Amino acid sequence: MAPKSVLVTGGAGFIGSHTCVALATAGYTPVILDNLGNSDIRVLERLRQITGSAPRLIQGDVRDRALLDRVLGEESFSAVIHFAGLKAVGDSVADPLTYYDNNVHGSLVLASAMQQAGVRTLIFSSSATVYGEPDHSPIPEDAPCRPANPYGRSKRMVEEALADLHRAQPGWRIALLRYFNPVGAHESGLIGEHPQGKPNNLMPFVCQVAVGQRDKLLIHGNDYPTPDGTGVRDYVHVMDLAEGHVAALRHAQGHAGLVTLNLGTGRGASVLEVVHAFERASGGPLPYEIGPRRPGDVPAYWGDPSLAEATLGWRAHRGLDQMCADSWRWQQGNPNGYDTLAADR
Numbered sequence: 001m002a003p004k005s006v007l008v009t010g011g012a013g014f015i016g017s018h019t020c021v022a023l024a025t026a027g028y029t030p031v032i033l034d035n036l037g038n039s040d041i042r043v044l045e046r047l048r049q050i051t052g053s054a055p056r057l058i059q060g061d062v063r064d065r066a067l068l069d070r071v072l073g074e075e076s077f078s079a080v081i082h083f084a085g086l087k088a089v090g091d092s093v094a095d096p097l098t099y100y101d102n103n104v105h106g107s108l109v110l111a112s113a114m115q116q117a118g119v120r121t122l123i124f125s126s127s128a129t130v131y132g133e134p135d136h137s138p139i140p141e142d143a144p145c146r147p148a149n150p151y152g153r154s155k156r157m158v159e160e161a162l163a164d165l166h167r168a169q170p171g172w173r174i175a176l177l178r179y180f181n182p183v184g185a186h187e188s189g190l191i192g193e194h195p196q197g198k199p200n201n202l203m204p205f206v207c208q209v210a211v212g213q214r215d216k217l218l219i220h221g222n223d224y225p226t227p228d229g230t231g232v233r234d235y236v237h238v239m240d241l242a243e244g245h246v247a248a249l250r251h252a253q254g255h256a257g258l259v260t261l262n263l264g265t266g267r268g269a270s271v272l273e274v275v276h277a278f279e280r281a282s283g284g285p286l287p288y289e290i291g292p293r294r295p296g297d298v299p300a301y302w303g304d305p306s307l308a309e310a311t312l313g314w315r316a317h318r319g320l321d322q323m324c325a326d327s328w329r330w331q332q333g334n335p336n337g338y339d340t341l342a343a344d345r
């Protein structure tokens with residue numbers, strides 16, 4: 001019987017915390033390793049409220065080989081799900097070395113420590129950013145990978161390193177999961193996304209406008225060749241994504257080999273569609289203004305999730321209205337993220 005413990009690096013973060021819920025629901029025991037560089041320790045109490053128990057937290061960095069050797073040597077883990085990493089495209093352009101050190105070096109240290117400990121089942125957080133500007137959508141996994149920024153290149157480098165590892169040691173069980181645009185929050189409203197500083201991404205910005213923390217949304221261009229002129233993306237509910245990780249884990253535990261899979265809905269939605277869906281969810285108008293295009297933006301892309309459906313028996317089933325309703329519930333209840341004390345200041 002495979003041990004139920006799963007090491008979740010970056011598990012205190014947005015997608016990792018939601019995946020910890022899905023893991024616990026599926027009967028696994030998530031153990032979080034996180035340096036809390038972009039998350040809040042108070043998420044653990046929220047996870048306890050949702051699942052009945054708080055995952056053990058090992059506060060540390062995936063680049064700390066001695067720590068990884070200790071953690072992987074002290075407890076038998078059936079697998080590692082590797083979320084830990086930096087994810088802001090703009091920051092990666094300004095500071096590429098930090099991104100390569102954290103995302104690439106961190107992943108290599110982890111894989112090497114896993115190899116030494118004899119843990120050879122790894123689920124890796126990749127990103128649709130590895131595709132760069134696609135030739136067409138929906139994007140299949142065998143589309144050319146032309147990442148256009150250091151962040152996307154860091155993800156692609158790790159994908160290629162893990163593919164080489166698997167070629168050298170075919171006994172590894174590896175899933176490279178390419179997420180499109182994760183949004184939403186757990187239906188309880190107890191956990192969600194709370195970016196530090198001004199949000200780069202659409203949904204957290206919309207949430208902050210809706211709750212009155214920001215005046216209005218600036219829509220980055222409405223002159224794209226899309227149905228309403230605004231950018232189109234494949235938004236996927238974070239809980240669908242979390243459940244996709246459990247499905248990938250189960251598949252990896254039953255099949256040696258390496259799979260590369262898109263985790264998305266297979267449908268594109270425009271910025272204005274998101275705005276209108278959010279207005280339905282919040283019951284009020286969302287102030288916005290049309291601004292210039294954002295440099296580096298791709299007009300439209302969405303994924304082809306059919307391989308994930310065929311391989312994992314997984315598909316996203318939560319629609320845009322639920323993504324917005326769950327985001328709104330989280331934002332309303334936690335206008336300052338987990339820093340609920342700040343609400344009283």
Ligand code: NAD
Pocket residue numbers: 009010011012013014015016033034035036037038039060061062063082083084085086087102106125126127128178179180181182
């Ligand atoms: P997040 O920032 O909320 O979570 C990442 C977590 O990793 C944080 O808790 C952070 O403290 C931790 N962390 C970062 N570097 C670490 C290190 N060196 N050692 C230990 N912990 C570390 O981000 P997220 O949105 O949950 O994304 C999780 C993963 O999914 C990332 O690898 C990201 O690149 C990838 N991804 C995210 C998106 C998205 O839009 N959110 C899309 C595609 C892929």
Ligand code: WQD
Pocket residue numbers: 087089126127128129180181182200201202203205217218219220221230231232233271294297
């Ligand atoms: C979505 C749409 C914007 C903000 C990014 C990363 C990618 C991945 C997911 C990590 C676009 C428009 C946005 C705003 C707007 N992260 N927009 N006003 O750029 O598709 O992907 O997050 O892997 O790597 O690149 O997501 O949410 O920034 O933008 O009009 O204030 O919303 O132009 O059309 P993106 P996004």
